[in-house]
Amino acid sequence: MTTVDRREFIKSAAMSAAVAAAAGSTRAFALPVLTAPGVQWNKAPCRFCGTGCHVLVGVEDGRVVGIQGDLKADVNKGLLCVKGYHVGQILYGKDRLTTPLLRKDGRLVPISWEEAIDTVARRVLKDPKGFAMYGSGQWTIPEGCAGNKFMKGGLSSNHLDGNPRLCMSSAVTGFLSTYGVDEPAGVYDDLDQCDVAIMWGNNMAEMHPVVFSRIVDRRSRGEKVTIIDFGTRRTRTTDHADEFLLFKPNSDLAIANGIAHLLVQNNAYDKDFVARHCNFRQLDPEKPDAMQGKPMTFDEYAAALAEYTPERVEQISGVPADKIRLLAALFARRDIRITSLWCMGMNQHTRGTAINCLVHGIHLLSGHFGKPGDAPTSLTGQPSACGTVREVGTLCHLLPGGRLVANEDHRKHAEGFWNLPEGRINPKPGYHTVLLFEKFCTPTDKGGDIHTLWVQVTNPGQSLPNLHKLFKAKKGLEDKFLIVSDVYPTATTELADLVLPSALWVEKNGMYGNSERRTQQWFKMVDPPGQARDDCWQTIAVARRLFDLGFEGMKNKDAEFLFTFKDKGGKPVPVWDWNHYYDINVDEAFFEEYRPFSKLKQKDLAPYAEYARTRGLRWPVVQQPDGSWRETRWRFSEFDDPYVKKGAGTQFYNSVTKDDKALVWFRPWEPPPEGPDADYPYWLCTGRVLEHWHTGSMTRRVPQLHRAMPAAYVEISSTDAARLGVRSGERVALVSRRGRLELPCWIGGRGDCPEGTVFVPFFDESLLINELTLDAHDPFSKQPDYKKCAVRVERVVTTGAAR
Amino acid sequence: MAISGLVVTMDDAGVASVLAALRADPRITLGPPAGVRQPVVIETAGPAEDDAVWAWLRSIPGVRFVDVAYVHFDQGEEHDHG
Numbered sequence: 001m002t003t004v005d006r007r008e009f010i011k012s013a014a015m016s017a018a019v020a021a022a023a024g025s026t027r028a029f030a031l032p033v034l035t036a037p038g039v040q041w042n043k044a045p046c047r048f049c050g051t052g053c054h055v056l057v058g059v060e061d062g063r064v065v066g067i068q069g070d071l072k073a074d075v076n077k078g079l080l081c082v083k084g085y086h087v088g089q090i091l092y093g094k095d096r097l098t099t100p101l102l103r104k105d106g107r108l109v110p111i112s113w114e115e116a117i118d119t120v121a122r123r124v125l126k127d128p129k130g131f132a133m134y135g136s137g138q139w140t141i142p143e144g145c146a147g148n149k150f151m152k153g154g155l156s157s158n159h160l161d162g163n164p165r166l167c168m169s170s171a172v173t174g175f176l177s178t179y180g181v182d183e184p185a186g187v188y189d190d191l192d193q194c195d196v197a198i199m200w201g202n203n204m205a206e207m208h209p210v211v212f213s214r215i216v217d218r219r220s221r222g223e224k225v226t227i228i229d230f231g232t233r234r235t236r237t238t239d240h241a242d243e244f245l246l247f248k249p250n251s252d253l254a255i256a257n258g259i260a261h262l263l264v265q266n267n268a269y270d271k272d273f274v275a276r277h278c279n280f281r282q283l284d285p286e287k288p289d290a291m292q293g294k295p296m297t298f299d300e301y302a303a304a305l306a307e308y309t310p311e312r313v314e315q316i317s318g319v320p321a322d323k324i325r326l327l328a329a330l331f332a333r334r335d336i337r338i339t340s341l342w343c344m345g346m347n348q349h350t351r352g353t354a355i356n357c358l359v360h361g362i363h364l365l366s367g368h369f370g371k372p373g374d375a376p377t378s379l380t381g382q383p384s385a386c387g388t389v390r391e392v393g394t395l396c397h398l399l400p401g402g403r404l405v406a407n408e409d410h411r412k413h414a415e416g417f418w419n420l421p422e423g424r425i426n427p428k429p430g431y432h433t434v435l436l437f438e439k440f441c442t443p444t445d446k447g448g449d450i451h452t453l454w455v456q457v458t459n460p461g462q463s464l465p466n467l468h469k470l471f472k473a474k475k476g477l478e479d480k481f482l483i484v485s486d487v488y489p490t491a492t493t494e495l496a497d498l499v500l501p502s503a504l505w506v507e508k509n510g511m512y513g514n515s516e517r518r519t520q521q522w523f524k525m526v527d528p529p530g531q532a533r534d535d536c537w538q539t540i541a542v543a544r545r546l547f548d549l550g551f552e553g554m555k556n557k558d559a560e561f562l563f564t565f566k567d568k569g570g571k572p573v574p575v576w577d578w579n580h581y582y583d584i585n586v587d588e589a590f591f592e593e594y595r596p597f598s599k600l601k602q603k604d605l606a607p608y609a610e611y612a613r614t615r616g617l618r619w620p621v622v623q624q625p626d627g628s629w630r631e632t633r634w635r636f637s638e639f640d641d642p643y644v645k646k647g648a649g650t651q652f653y654n655s656v657t658k659d660d661k662a663l664v665w666f667r668p669w670e671p672p673p674e675g676p677d678a679d680y681p682y683w684l685c686t687g688r689v690l691e692h693w694h695t696g697s698m699t700r701r702v703p704q705l706h707r708a709m710p711a712a713y714v715e716i717s718s719t720d721a722a723r724l725g726v727r728s729g730e731r732v733a734l735v736s737r738r739g740r741l742e743l744p745c746w747i748g749g750r751g752d753c754p755e756g757t758v759f760v761p762f763f764d765e766s767l768l769i770n771e772l773t774l775d776a777h778d779p780f781s782k783q784p785d786y787k788k789c790a791v792r793v794e795r796v797v798t799t800g801a802a803r
Numbered sequence: 804m805a806i807s808g809l810v811v812t813m814d815d816a817g818v819a820s821v822l823a824a825l826r827a828d829p830r831i832t833l834g835p836p837a838g839v840r841q842p843v844v845i846e847t848a849g850p851a852e853d854d855a856v857w858a859w860l861r862s863i864p865g866v867r868f869v870d871v872a873y874v875h876f877d878q879g880e881e882h883d884h885g
């Protein structure tokens with residue numbers, strides 16, 4: 001191809017993308033691909049969000065040179081969002097961490113890997129009970145397996161938690177409370193078949209643009225699909241909505257109860273479905289902290305709902321009574337299919353478990369469940385929040401496959417699968433995220449009993465709420481030691497005592513599990529820079545150092561090293577030695593060890609090789625008589641789920657009540673722990689933007705994404721701005737009870753806050769909005785509320801850079 | 804060489820003046836508009852000039868925001884942290 005041809009080709013690709021983005025405004029598009037001889041293409045899931053799009057990665061001379069949407073992938077069918085197209089560039093920021101760094105005399109100085117690994121091991125030996133690990137849904141499945149086994153099976157400690165506690169643990173408790181088992185019953189295919197899609201506080205157009213395009217693109221094919229957007233501010237999702245229902249923050253429980261009330265009062269609920277498949281539950285006032293609650297009759301349920309008349313709901317939520325009636329009328333229809341979608345809006349909520357339960361309840365009550373297009377479906381923000389955290393069980397109360405550390409049988413299973421001596425696993429759940437960081441940031445003599453924290457693959461120094469209390473308070477605590485494995489300097493490495501440089505994405509083998517139960521796999525394609533190494537290797541190397549130092553916990557039942565992997569000839573491979581780490585496929589070894597865990601709750605996984613062959617498979621994946629492996633799209637539905645008994649139609653086989661029924665919960669609306677008052681008269685909502693993923697540590701290093709959205713801002717209504725006397729680009733100060741932050745305001749931008757609400761994205765490490773947010777959390781999921789706290793807005797006299 | 808595909812979103816009232824400004828710049832090619840969203844391609848000698856055009860686009864009165872849809876990246880490029 002000549003230079004001119006090549007330039008014309010690139011220009012046409014750029015124009016196609018721009019035209020597609022402008023026309024559909026769905027933020028997902030397909031591009032022509034510039035192929036060149038010598039470029040090797042291989043599949044991988046995108047590194048960013050839980051949608052789990054597949055990309056094809058082009059590699060030439062050991063470097064990623066191109067990205068294309070993968071046409072063979074069911075999830076995205078060749079489309080990607082703007083982040084996905086730039087995912088290759090995250091590898092090549094100038095400031096990649098390439099050597100281990102230890103803080104000496106206040107400065108981080110390069111050290112050898114040997115010293116680094118020995119330092120971590122000796123921090124464990126100081127007091128294993130005070131050593132904690134913090135991972136994330138960015139961990140690959142094998143990395144999560146390694147961390148879980150190291151902590152729970154090796155150190156007998158459950159002080160292992162992770163970032164998904166901050167983004168989807170209320171979805172977990174919602175599923176568990178309702179069905180007795182985690183994760184959605186439905187799949188993305190529901191979006192192709194629903195007649196109505198309801199966004200419960202969910203800005204899908206920016207946060208999950210590719211799946212959102214599955215809905216919106218149906219309209220361009222002439223199909224009718226109604227989009228209802230429930231929100232506390234207008235977003236780009238609102239641009240596509242048939243109905244936008246603005247509600248007052250924290251009033252979503254009243255709305256859900258209002259819909260349920262009308263279904264019952266109008267006798268419009270699905271009596272047959274309810275009789276066959278549902279029981280009713282409420283919290284037990286004598287044990288308000290017990291997630292199981294206590295039974296209630298249908299009549300008691302109806303009576304509890306009675307106060308949620310449309311007029312009362314309007315009073316609480318601001319949503320007109322007629323709109324509540326409209327929603328109830330939609331759910332009352334049997335001739336349409338309804339899919340509900342949610343993410344952080346419902347999960348990052350001090351009543352997160354409750355609102356999750358209520359939305360499931362409306363679907364169950366109305367029978368909008370279990371048919372393609374009829375589904376309550378939560379989405380995740382992290383690429384493997386489901387695969388690595390919810391399934392592998394890398395939270396402080398979990399063991400793999402939906403098991404609990406507090407359950408004796410479950411501990412025995414894990415000890416069996418991991419070949420551990422009986423009693424090795426500690427029955428006491430460890431510290432959940434908020435508590436873990438509180439203990440780490442509290443002086444030892446004041447009860448702060450976590451002395452060392454090893455953070456892998458995430459950035460809590462930016463993503464935790466109430467950062468002054470939960471992270472910055474670590475500064476100056478001499479006996480506390482923070483270890484951070486990461487790929488770039490971050491807000492977390494700023495306070496780190498030891499920094500370990502990690503391999504990123506296609507610089508290593510990996511497996512993820514996306515929001516629709518799809519397990520995905522990729523192979524290493526390029527080498528990591530400098531001395532950066534796989535996180536999984538780091539965990540194994542520390543374990544081995546402990547083993548060599550005589551630490552009993554690093555031995556299995558047969559006194560062998562905990563992470564003993566053998567080659568095809570049965571010979572142990574010293575994978576703790578980096579030179580031998582890739583002598584075998586460690587990912588495959590971990591995955592095959594983990595697979596048997598998946599059977600208990602019918603989350604069956606196929607052999608590793610099946611995932612290497614495909615663009616992912618949705619569990620349960622069950623072997624067929626001909627030896628092939630079949631995935632399941634709709635769980636609990638006889639037509640698709642092999643675990644449902646013949647003739648049952650729908651069967652909730654993990655039922656809490658052990659009678660194959662799901663639970664419809666009553667949970668009352670209650671006021672929030674903090675709301676606007678005379679001193680702090682505004683609601684602050686935080687969230688994300690299209691161009692940046694999570695804390696921006698990768699996407700801010702992609703020049704095009706950085707340039708498109710260079711800095712955080714505060715979105716404020718034009719009425720409030722006029723009252724304050726500020727214009728777009730001028731700086732204001734936000735002040736909460738926990739912190740103060742100055743940033744430029746943006747009026748009439750992408751989103752639009754109502755009067756009395758401001759919104760700030762959290763991707764910008766130079767403007768840490770989480771210094772202001774609230775660490776109050778849901779009592780069951782322990783997930784904090786990033787969407788609602790009270791602030792005041794002050795005009796700052798000096799003007800700053802305009803957006 | 805730097806080539807970017809962008810969407811310029813304009814205020815209703817600013818469409819005519821913004822389009823006139825875009826058309827006057829030979830480095831910018833306009834695609835078919837979708838309401839107030841105008842797809843454009845910018846072709847410049849390199850990243851520094853590309854940056855300057857971006858900054859200028861965002862500063863034009865009547866431009867609400869500029870979205871990135873596609874950016875060509877050359878092999879070997881390394882990036883500063885923003």
Ligand code: SF4
Pocket residue numbers: 046047048049050051052053076079080081082083084085207208209210211
């Ligand atoms: S960021 Fe999410 S939606 Fe965008 S391409 Fe990646 S996985 Fe898909």
